[in-house]
Amino acid sequence: MAIELSPQTADGTVPSTFLDVRDLRVHFPTEDGLVKSVDGVSFALEKGKTLGIVGESGSGKSVTSLALLGLHKGTRAQVSGEVWLDGNELVGLSEAEMRALRGEKVSMIFQDPLSALHPFYTVGNQIAEAYMVHHKVSKKEAKERAVEMLKRVGIPQPDRRVSDYPHQFSGGMRQRAMIAMSLVCNPELLIADEPTTALDVTVQAQILDLIADLQEEYGSAVIIITHDLGVVSQVADDILVMYGGRRIEYGSAREVLKHPEHPYTWGLLQSMPSLTGDVHAKLNPIKGTPPSLINLPSGCAFNPRCAFKDRVPDGRCTTERPELRPMAGNEKHIAACHLADEEKAEIRGTRDKTDRLAK
Amino acid sequence: MFRYLIRRLLAAAVVIVVISLITFVIFFALPSNPALLACGKTCSPSRLAEIKHSLGLDQSLATQYWNFAKGIVAGRTFGDNSVVVQCSAPCLGISFASDTPVFQTLMQDFPVDLSLALGSAVIFLIVGVGLGVLAAVRKGRLADKLSVGFALLGVSLMPFFLGLVLLWAFVDKWQLLPAPGYTPITQDPVAWFEGLILPWATLVILFLAMYTRLSRSSMLEVLSEDYIRTARAKGLPRRTVILKHGLRAAITPIVTIFGMDFGYLIGGTAVITESVFGLNGIGKLAVDSVTNFDLPTILATTLFAAVAIVLANVVVDIVYGLIDPRVRLA
Known part of the structure; x- marks a missing residue:
């Protein structure tokens, strides 16, 4: 899996990677100012691989994914940058051209399937509709296809449940139906936006397994968007950590989880409950709130919440925006932080010590 | 769907009965005298009593409502031996102004x-x-x-x-x-x-x-x-x-x-x-x-x-x- 520092500008060549997002920006003009929901995000993904995009609410994860589907077209959003999918650039496509790709080549699993499915149409109708819009088949064939998909995602008695309405399904079944709908056209890129939020843990695991199985079966590229590092650690090959609409850390899942380089990633990891740890140990949330996307803090966007900014000399954290740079020992692991490697090593050392003491 | 329909219809029937009761009480329990209105300006006391009787206004309000409601379903006959006005179902009364149902x-x-x-x-x-x-x-x-x-x-x-x-x-x-x-x-x-x-x-x-x-x-x-x-x-x-x-x-x-x-x-x-x-x-x-x-x-x-x-x-x-x-x- 090749991760590279994507060029900041178009270089004229068509990327060979299946999905190559370069300097994607999504800005929303509002009366209060320009909301920079996504501000210069780049990543790449091969078929059969999974990318986890992680961050708090408002970090730009969902807006990024909607941009990949071209769903900002026709709205007030200003989208720039490049999205190369299988040799085609998507940002410049017309609504009609993009529509032909939606659901067929790129499809999306939305969070909260109760509101994402139409309450007035049967589950089968909604799945069949997604199939019929891209395939010339009769209603009967499309319905058979819907039954087949429901069966594939593990809904019992699919030939009967196909005529049920979304409100007659349980939460987990609704998410399965949503997945069936997204996969009905065998998309090559599947984006799952918080696919397991609001589901209980056992169902979460089932849904993640299901996505992984289907990915193996169809060889799709998958992007999982979540605020839950537990989820990405199970399924992702690569991890992109976003903060305030920007990338702050990007690398293989193994690297990012084992050797996180950004204090924000540390915070995310620390705020996760551990199965093996002390049950009485208090969770350690990241203090403060996500930044305003209209007025990002100067310098490093994370600096008001960062506990280690004093370790960087000359107050650079508040004045100078850190560039993404490759981490020592691994060129493919990049992070945007001013902290020197020695400082990080020292912080890691003391933290390990306190961790051990706590145990 | 069928049960839903039946429920809605029953509820509507109840509402209609209540409305008829309220409108009836408002109009016939008012201090105005319907018999006098029906009788006209030159009206002798005996004629007034006659009309009162023929309209059923000498009965209790409950009986009057019952007769009114019955009239809607089964029709009704006003007056007695001398003058009889037939009002077939659904009878909502006889207009004082035009004397037609x-x-x-x-x-x-x-x-x-x-x-x-x-x-x-x-x-x-x-x-x-x-x-x-x-x-x-x-x-x-x-x-x-x-x-x-x-x-x-x-x-x-x-x-x-x-x-x-x-x-x-x-x-x-x-x-x-x-x-x-x-x-x-x-x-x-x-x-x-x-x-x-x-x-x-x-x-x-x-x-x-x-x-x-x-x-x-x-x-x-x-x-x-x-x-x-x-x-x-x-x-x-x-x-x-x-x-x-x-x-x-x-x-x-x-x-x-x-x-x-x-x-x-x-x-x-x-x-x-x-x-x-x-x-x-x-x-x-x-x-x-x-x-x-x-x-x-x-x-x-x-x-x-x-x-x-x-x-x-x-x-x-x-x-x-x-x-x-x-x-x-x-």
Whole structure:
């Protein structure tokens, strides 16, 4: 899996990677100012691989994914940058051209399937509709296809449940139906936006397994968007950590989880409950709130919440925006932080010590 | 669906009984003397007592209501040996003013209101929702501002003014239309249509604004729903997204208001429009009966309007069930 520092500008060549997002920006003009929901995000993904995009609410994860589907077209959003999918650039496509790709080549699993499915149409109708819009088949064939998909995602008695309405399904079944709908056209890129939020843990695991199985079966590229590092650690090959609409850390899942380089990633990891740890140990949330996307803090966007900014000399954290740079020992692991490697090593050392003491 | 229907109908029946009871008590327990009204100005005490007896006014209020209710179902005979007036079911009483059964007059006038209501409702529903959807889809642009502005202008014009202006313009000045009036459709469909164009136009302009604004706001709300985003993400064409996924969901509040308005119109409440165009509908009958203090007719028209609204609401509930599966299965 090749991760590279994507060029900041178009270089004229068509990327060979299946999905190559370069300097994607999504800005929303509002009366209060320009909301920079996504501000210069780049990543790449091969078929059969999974990318986890992680961050708090408002970090730009969902807006990024909607941009990949071209769903900002026709709205007030200003989208720039490049999205190369299988040799085609998507940002410049017309609504009609993009529509032909939606659901067929790129499809999306939305969070909260109760509101994402139409309450007035049967589950089968909604799945069949997604199939019929891209395939010339009769209603009967499309319905058979819907039954087949429901069966594939593990809904019992699919030939009967196909005529049920979304409100007659349980939460987990609704998410399965949503997945069936997204996969009905065998998309090559599947984006799952918080696919397991609001589901209980056992169902979460089932849904993640299901996505992984289907990915193996169809060889799709998958992007999982979540605020839950537990989820990405199970399924992702690569991890992109976003903060305030920007990338702050990007690398293989193994690297990012084992050797996180950004204090924000540390915070995310620390705020996760551990199965093996002390049950009485208090969770350690990241203090403060996500930044305003209209007025990002100067310098490093994370600096008001960062506990280690004093370790960087000359107050650079508040004045100078850190560039993404490759981490020592691994060129493919990049992070945007001013902290020197020695400082990080020292912080890691003391933290390990306190961790051990706590145990 | 069937059980749902039965439940709605039973509830409607209860409401109608309660309404009839209330209207009856209001009109017959009033300190006015119905017998005196029926008798006329030169009335001897013995004649008054006679009338009182023949109308059943010497009985208790409960008995009177029972007779009234029974009359609706089974018909009723007024008077005794000397003068007998037969009033067949459904009997709503005998008009003091015309001495004919009220129900008969009501049924004579009803086609006027039905024509008025049906014609205008079909137009303002289709045009209003159409403009509303257009405005929602083109929110903030010229089409939006025009349709909302136009609708607002319409609602600000009172029917007596608007009606007169239309009359003056289309009938007097340009002579494009004959003088409005009611011709039964069975007699001459063309005359029926021509005679009703201006009254319809007046009502349409009057009601259009609300339907445009209502469907615009309802549509805007629905278009921001997650399932609309899902529909777009599936790659559905814009038209399918807006009409099949958007309008289907946005129509529910419109149906509610439409049911009310339609019941309202059928019940003869478009009095001003009726008067301006000289249509003898139930609205005019009601107004006339009030000026004449013709109690049985007042009672009957009130009851009729109430029943029209209740029945329209039953239809709304049924339509709800057809639109929204969650209602049907609840």
